[in-house]
Amino acid sequence: MEPIISMEYYLIVSSIMFFAGIYGFITRRNLIAILISIELVLTSTDINFAVFNRFLFPHQLEGMFFSLFSIGVSAAETAVAIAIIINIYRNIKNVEVRNIKKLKD
């Protein structure tokens, strides 16, 4: 069965998500927003895995599994990041990224 929507559209969406994530990562000031941006980047790669698997190797499942794996990893990473952000909040009472320059000094 030929898919209705062709591959390019999926890739356009995922590229937009990817660069939106990067743009957000660089420009946002709030750590939570930065974390969300990272999630966008990761999700866009998940879409790419699924799409390439679906269109290029329809009879195999490696891409699907890899995107599942990546979702698991990103969930764990989010948990760690949230924990770090909470600790930062406890220390400096805000989550502004420009206030976190301790490593430089």
Place this chain on the structure above:
Amino acid sequence: MEYSILILILPLLGFLTLGLAGTRLKGKTAGYVGTALLALAALTAYCTAAQYFNLPRIDGIRPSLRPFNWEWMRFTEHLHIDLGILLDPISVMMLVVITTVSLMVHIYSLGYMEGERGFQRYYAFLGLFTFSMSGLVVATNIFQMYIFWELVGVSSYLLIGFYYTKPEAVAASKKAFIVTRFADLFFLIGILLVSYFTRTFDFGLLCSGDSALFASAMGKTFMGAAVLSWATALIFIGAAGKSAMFPLHIWLPDAMEGPTPVSALIHAATMVVAGVFLVARLFPVYYFFTPEVLHGIAYIAAFTALYAAIVACVQTDIKRVLAFSTISQIGFMLVALGVSGMNGHEGTGYMAAMFHLFTHAMFKALLFLGAGAIIHTVHSNEMSRMGGLRKAMPLTHITFLAACLALAGIPPFSGFFSKDEILSAVFAFSPWMGAGMTFIAALTAFYMFRLYYNIFWGKPAEHEHPLHEAPASMTSPLLFLALISLVAGFLPFGKFVSSNGLEYIIHLDVRIAVGSVVIAIAAIFAARSLYRNGTSAVPDKMAGFFGVFHKAAKNRFYIDEIYQFITHKIIFRCISRPLAWFDRHIIDGFLNGLACITGKGSLAFRWMQTGNLQSYALLMIGGCLLLLFWVLFL
């Protein structure tokens, strides 16, 4: 006779226990532990001596035993360093001397060092010294001897600098260490030269007199002298450093900054005679292969004896008089060795040197310990602070007098017998030298009795507190040593020790004996008339008469100043300064330059480290894009 290893192990054990756990011991416990261990070691040494000298002779010669010989480091077939125990007449005799004097000093120090800070450290160092000195005399090979030789130097350094808060003591310990170490450098070169040609370190082989062993060195010369002469002369420089021969004697008078019992043990009786022992140990090598070096030793030693005796006559510090007297007496021993032959009557010198070493160790230790008792009471080293002490300190007075008589060579004290043997050996070698040595013996009697009358007679100095006799722990070693000084001369020493191992029968040469006694008594009466009342004006007049000479002698003929000049003005200024400049500016400058460039470079890049997470991310993404661009389009 395997048990003889205990003589080494027990003091070492004492050093380790007191050194590691000494601070936990309260009061005088550390001293009692050290003394008990040393008493056991001394007992072992006496057993060893008794058993050894009762062994049957083989072909009339005393056997040389090796209860232990352990191969320590093996490099090649010929080059291996052993550690072992060699028992032969001189090493057994030395063991007895070392343990006896050391035991006396241990007992004496219980009283003398009581309440001192670092009491247990003192006993630990005494143990270390006794261990090293015993190891030195029983060495089976020249390299083992060198190892213990250095250990002895270290323990001497530690004990001279025992009062490490006193700047003079620190300077003296440093001086002693550097001077002896400087001499030991030549000793090491000598050892390497000898062993290079003979392919062995072993004393048994070296002293066998086998010329095949030295065949490879024959005919080789360096700067106009045979290589073998160079080697034995270099070894003698090491011996001269330890035995304070001119011009390497400068450390010994300063070493008197250490505690007085230490001066008795190390700088009078045992360590300073290590050089004599070394020459005696290698005597066959000197005698058979380099007799000219042996004669050189005799001349150097005779000059040293004269020099030290003259200086001793004008010193005012009681311990320094004794120190110069020690130098002079070691000179006597080395003269005797230097003029000695091998067999029969010619071997008198060797026997006499060993005999004098034995008796001198006893009465010189006694003199130092007596001086220590006096200093303990008077709290000063200066003779002017003493005087009229014979009533306050009767025991010290009697024992000190006995030692003075022994040193002056008055019969029946032990010094008479040994000194007479030395004089007869020297007269047999050269009558002129014999006359010179007799004159030095008279000087000896003079300066000893100058010391004696100044301390015990004359008018008493003012003291804040009443003077008192030393405690029993200090007087009992004095009495014991005085007893030995009285009877040791009657030992048939030639039966125990002789140059070729055969029995040697001592016979007094009446002419020399009478002559030396008469001249010694004359010197004693001269000292008595000059110093007995302490009011005579003659000494000052004599000082004025001799003028410059007296002043020079008082300043030890400016030898220290000459050294000072050579080291500071020449070596430091012309060699050390440029080297220091090179080190500071070229070598350090290069490394500092490297560090400076790195520092400046990193400062130049520092602006990149903003500490801002997002700028890092931006840079990283920019980098990724550049790489992508490069991969795709270039």
